[in-house]
Amino acid sequence: MARLVVAIMVVLTAALVVPNEASSQRGAHDPTVARAAAAIDHHLEAAWAKAAMEPRPPAEGLLVARRMSLALTGAVPSLEEIRAFESRPQGERLEAHLDELLASRRFADYLAERLARVFVGTQEAPFLIFRRRRFVYWLSDALHQGRPYDDMVRDMVAGTGLWTDKPGVNFITAQRGEAVPLTGRSTRAFLGMRLDCAQCHDHPFSHWKQTDFMGLAAFYGGIDRNATGIIDTDEPFVPGGRMMMMGKATPTPESVAPEVPFAHEALPTDGSRRERLAAWLTSPSNPYFARAIVNRMWTLMFGRTLNRGAVDDLETPERVDGLLDVIARDFVAQGYDLRHLIRVIATTRAFRMSTEGDVTTEAQDLFAAFPMTPLRPEQIAGSLVQLSDPHTVDAESHFLWRLLRFGNTRDFARRYGDAGEDELQARITTITQRLVMMNGNIVNERIEPGLLNAAGRLARMDMDDGRRVDAAFLMAFTRRPSETERDHFVAQLAPHARKQKAAALQDMMWSLINATEFSWNH
Amino acid sequence: MEPLSRRTFTSLSLGAFAYLVGGRPTRAAPPTPDGPRLVCLWLHGGPSQLETFDPKPGLAIGGPTRAIDTSVPGIKLAEGLPQTAEQLQHLALIRSMVSQEGDHERGNLFVRSGYRPDVTLEYPTLGALLTHEEPVDGAEIPSYVSILDPTDYSKGGYLGPEVAPFRIGDPRDPVRDIQPRVSDARQARRLEGLNVLEEGFAGRRPYAEKRSKHRDRTARALEMMRSEHLAAFEVEDEPRAVRAAYGDTPFGRGCLAARRLLEVGVRCVEVTLTGWDTHIDNFTETSKLCETLDPALASLTRELRERDLWQDTVLVCGGEFGRTPRINKTEGRDHWPKGFSMLLGGGRIRGGQVLGATGDGEEAPVDPVSVQQLCATVFAGLGLDPTTETISPIGRPLKLADGEPLKRLLV
Structure with missing residues (x-):
């Protein structure tokens, strides 16, 4: 019997691993x-x-x-x-x-964080932080395993259970199970549509009406929670009605039936309301x-x-x-x-x-x-941490690095101006950003002569100044210097003996980090 | 690595970053200190109206808080605000604010922007809208400054980070990231190196580099680092008596810095006083907070008037919501967006009056005022038309404020 179980386990495990291998x-x-x-x-x-x-x-x-x-x-x-x-x-x-x-x-961690902003937002309320983190880990695992995207979305939209056990349901809990914000999120995140805008103004290219929005919201109308986590009930959707976690009831007489605004053939008749919505959202005919x-x-x-x-x-x-x-x-x-x-x-x-x-x-x-675009704050912070170390800084690296990176990234993003959920659209550099980069702590820490950073490492390396300049350019710009650039910085480093070399290297790193080339993608 | 003084830095490193300044005049004209200005004193956490601007002594909901007379006959404030009471003939009080947001974050976003938070668009705050509408020519320091705000609720929103506030902490501490980290000689070396890199990059990508504004912003940041206007942050330069009048607290110094910043032409200053979320021990906590708020608010009002800034400056003081009339089991009050107070003054606001009234219990207030109306009144008070539209990135035209100004409060 035990051997049979083991055999089944092996088969199951193999089956689970296959998509990843293939991918x-x-x-x-x-x-x-x-x-x-x-x-x-x-x-x-x-x-x-x-x-x-x-x-x-x-x-x-x-x-x-x-x-x-x-x-x-x-x-x-x-x-x-x-x-x-x-x-x-x-x-x-x-x-x-x-x-x-x-x-x-x-890659999985970074993309999960980027996508989590889209799916559950950036809320930092204490009780949401843990749920959000669970959600990000879940997303990261799914990405790492190469799970198909439609599959992940079905878990988010139709999932039931505890937020710890089925982290995908935090898509639901992040909006407190409320139908209206869930519908806003879903249409924006999964369909690239701002259906919720159609309520208040006439969209120049679309013809969506408020009833289209409410029809979709009705699919999320029966969500509740009990000891087993997020569940579905038969309760009809009443706009402006009960809000799950607020416990406040302001009933209006009319309930709304679930309905999709287009691709009607993609909506199955079976399943829970959310299962049907998930199937419709992810249908190839949508x-x-x-x-x-x-x-x-x-x-x-x-x-x-x-x-x-x-x-x-x-x-x-x-x-x-x-x-x-x-x-x-x-x-x-x-x-x-x-x-x-x-x-x-x-x-x-x-x-x-x-x-x-x-x-x-x-x-x-x-x-x-x-297109030349400004790096996002977390890309700048990530790059600053990376350029201090010749080895690849990643999740497998020393625990200290991860802490450093997490703490620094958060504080830095705040100072630098977090891009939030928005993609940067034709953004330009700001004065505050320049001040943070020129005089701020995070940059200074990364270039200060020390054991664990760029200037310190370059100073200790047994190489001539030309190669030091080359290494610094590779670390910051991912390219070698031009002749003019190399000459300039070699001349800057040359007169300095070993003791002051670190300071001269630090100044070179400062120049590199403060250049347009560092903080813009090009 | 001794920090250098602003003045020596000015003289020494000019040459090193002359390239950065490029076509710009090496010394921008100082901002002309005129035009509309806004100062917001945010009482973060949701201040109890009953212990500040709307006391109800003798009623069950009033608690132990007593009321005192003000300079306007018939209007009373809570006993913790005696200095503010003296200034009340210059201030207009709304006691019937109604919001739909009972959560700190959402409530703050709403009150600070005039738009209910929604997932499709991030709204700019009042200061960002004002800075966008009334840019300061040749400003060396940011036109929108936020003091002591632990949150990031104030933002440029769809207007972009260009109009987001510049944040500082207690004005007693040096402004962050404004001093070069190294000696003049090393700073010059750094800028020379930067010059070499920027020249090369711009040479290879002339058009895109220019559009990035990176070099221009570097030059402006360097200008700010050596600007005489930075002195406006240095409240310790004020006479002892003036500092004492505002109160020896971070918030007091923040309000004093606000006055100094408005004087040099900054468009909007926000000063935040936290701690108003008094679910527990409301009466002790608010009375301590009033000791901080009262001298600062009153001194700011008085000084803005004495210095002829009052007619150009609108002052707003309040929080994201009020607190429940009912006193809870821990001697606290909970969130209450259905009837709270907001204080306005300056600009075209007519002082010495009260608009709206709350009842003896939890009933809806008389003459309710929406957050949209409040914000429209602020813009009207600044002499701006609240219906002026900005096109948001999604092509939706948005007014400065989506409500009717309260005519009664305006001159």
Whole structure:
């Protein structure tokens, strides 16, 4: 009997592991990735030709690797990663770097944090912090295992149980189980629609009415909780009615029946209200579902949306007509595999294009040049922590590092101006940001001569000043210095004996960290 | 690594960052200290109206709090605010504020922006809207300053971080991140290095680099670091008697700094006094808080008048909601958005009057005032049209405030 149980366990475990294995084996050389990326290239090339626009040439490989690391882990590549990158044959470097990033826990953690902002917000009320953290871990695990995106969303929307046991239900608890905010979140996060706006103004491109919104809200109308956690009841949805955790009842006479505003055929008749909603949301015949996440992942990689509006407002016009659908169709065909989607985007010609030269806003809009965008606060903080260490700082690193990174990131994001849930839209640098970077503690700590930071490490390394300058540029900019730059900094370091060398190195690091090149993605 | 004085830094490092300043004049004209200004004294946590601006002595809901006469016959304040009582002929009191938000975060976002928080859009606060509407030409220091606020409820919202407040703590402490970390010589070396890097980067990406405004903001930050206007933060320069009048507390110093900042042309200053969330031991706690609030609020009102700033400056004092008439089992009061007080003054606000009234129990107040109306009144008091629209990023036009100004409160 015991052996049978073990055998079953082995089979089950194997079954659970399979999707992950399959996904991780499917590297960027996968023909499905190349094919999908080519389709995007083709679509964009037609748009460039139509606009008589000359696309920029490809960027340096290391620079593209930097973009990948910033987008997928929220930090610049480490010296260690740069060395690994350069040790590979030319044609394999970017693909290998991408594979490594996507397989890392850092990627899952970073993307989970970014997505959690969309799904449950950034609330910092004490009782929510633990639920939120549980939710982020759950999301990170799901991403790490390569679970299909539609599957994760069904867990969030239709899940029942305790928040500790089924962390996906914190999507529900984060909104206190209230139908109206849940509907607002769901339509924005999963469909890229601001249906809730339709209540108060006429949207120029849509025709949604308040009844459409309330019909959707009715799917969330029966949520309650008991000792077993979040449950579904038969209670009808009454707008303005009982709020689960407030315990206040202001009954109005009319209850609303659950109804979807479009793609009616995708709504199943069986199951709980939330199961039906989840099935409808994630149905391949609901065109918005894939488009919404495609736009998010594109924005994660490019710092710029595919539409001319907020990332969750897909009813605004596209920058490049039809591109969203080209990518979304492939994403659906590939089983909602987020890592596949990221690989495709990272393999496009547009992603690997230079930002150099006389680039116009129009060119950036059509992705005929890689758009230059400011890094998010957590990307700056992550990069500052990373550049202090030649080795890759990640979840497996020393516990101390994780603490340091968590604490610093939070405080820094606050000072620097947290981007919150919003994607940065054509943002510019602010004076406060410059003050924090020039005079603030977090930068100073990272460059002060010391055992655990960049200047200290560079001072102790047994190398000439030219190589020190090279290393500093690689750590901060992921490139080597130009001749002018190398000459300048070598001259700055040269007159200093060992004792003052650290201070001179510290000043060089300060200059690097305060440059546009450090705090902008380019 | 001795910290250098602002003045030596000015003279020494000018050359080093001349490049950064580029086309800008090396010395911007000082901001002209005119135009509308706003000072918000946020009583964070939800102050009890019954122990401050709306006492009810002799009633069950009133607790032990006594009332005192003010400079306006017939209007009484709680006994903890004697100095404010003397200034009341210059201030307008709303006693019938009604909000729909009983949560600290949501309540604060609502009162500070005039818009109920919603997931689709982050709203700018009053100070951000004002700074956006009335930018200060050639400002060397930020036009919106927030003092002692432990939260990040005040923000630029959809107007962006450009108009978000610059935050400082107790004005007795040096302003954070405003001093270079190293000697003049090293700072010059750092800026020279930065120059080399920026030149190279801009040379390769002329257009995008310019759009980023990174270099321009570096130059302006450096300007701010050496600005004479930073002296406005240094309340210790004030005569002892003036400091004493505001009270020897962080909040008192914050209000004094607010006056100094408004004098040099800052558009909006917020000063936050926390601790009003008195679920437990309400009466002891609020009486301590009033000892801090009263001298600061009264001195600020008096000094703004004495210095001819009053007609340009609107003062707002209040919290995100009030507290329950009912006294709970721990001698506390709980959250109560259904009838609380807000104090206004300055600008076109007509002082010496009360609008609205709460009852003897939990009934709805007479002449209820919405948060939207309050904010519209603030803008009208500043001489701005509250219906002026800004286009939000989602293409939705939004008014400065979404309500009718309270005509009765305006001159």
